[in-house]
Amino acid sequence: MPRPGKSSYSDQKPPYSYISLTAMAIQNSSEKMLPLSDIYKFIMERFPYYRENTQRWQNSLRHNLSFNDCFIKIPRRPDQPGKGSFWALHPDCGDMFENGSFLRRRKRFKVLRAEHVSCKNAPMMHYFHQHHAGTKPQGHHEHAAGTVGSRLPHFQSYAQPAAFRHPFAIENLIGRDYKGALPLSVMHHLGYPVPAHISSMVNSMWPHVLSEPVPTSADYAPFSVSKSLYHNPGAPPLPAVPVPIKATPGLGHVPGLGALPPGAQLCAPPSSLDKSDLLESKTSALHPLLL
DNA sequence: AACTGTTTATCAGGTG
């Protein structure tokens, strides 16, 4: 295992998964979203190991972006021409990494099917911009069967329960589920007006991490998820549906690995969330003290 | 053509 400050390890494979590396890159960006090429750049600049075999690892990374629900695509605006979309972290995956350390992912992040459809697929964003329905969304291959229809209450119950809300509508993206959870910059990018009270809340949840030191190529000092990626006390609970891998009650704070800040409240399912809405959850692993 | 994104498949390693 490479140790921080040992340059002789600089060309070794970093102890981070592609998910971690991608999350690092995105969180390190000022906009909290990056095009694919900038994710490549970030990784190559900081980890010499990834300056070689680019075809191999970049294919893997793209696979991870598409495959993992923790990454969402943000379309470019017409005034931002370029290749591909921006990639951002799903607003509910802030506590994905154990103890805030990128070294270890605590739980698998999976979204509900309905949420997934509206969040993962580009046509939603086109609707988002153009205010009309895009092409019919397709479910992610892994979730296409088995969960149809039954996990919609979050969207349906928001604000105007009786009103039909297209699953691609902005209200369903930034409505109860995402309001205050997407980075401000992303909200702004999407042209969504951000009320002041939400703005302040979001800012406290998604701080700029640019001011934090960035590890050099030889320094695998763990990137830590900034404290405000955890939910603030008082902030409305987000309907994350994390699928815990396992609880690790004994781990606690590892020196240098970034600890849970005092008073931070981790993402747990809202109390109102019906048990049937949880996918394969093991509630013991969701206890805040364990996170 | 090169890049981007999706999907399927396979394998290795860790864990209960």
Place this chain on the structure above:
DNA sequence: CACCTGATAAACAGTT
């Protein structure tokens, strides 16, 4: 042993 996660390969489609 079953299951899960992550890494890798590859085919393929769409976009720039």
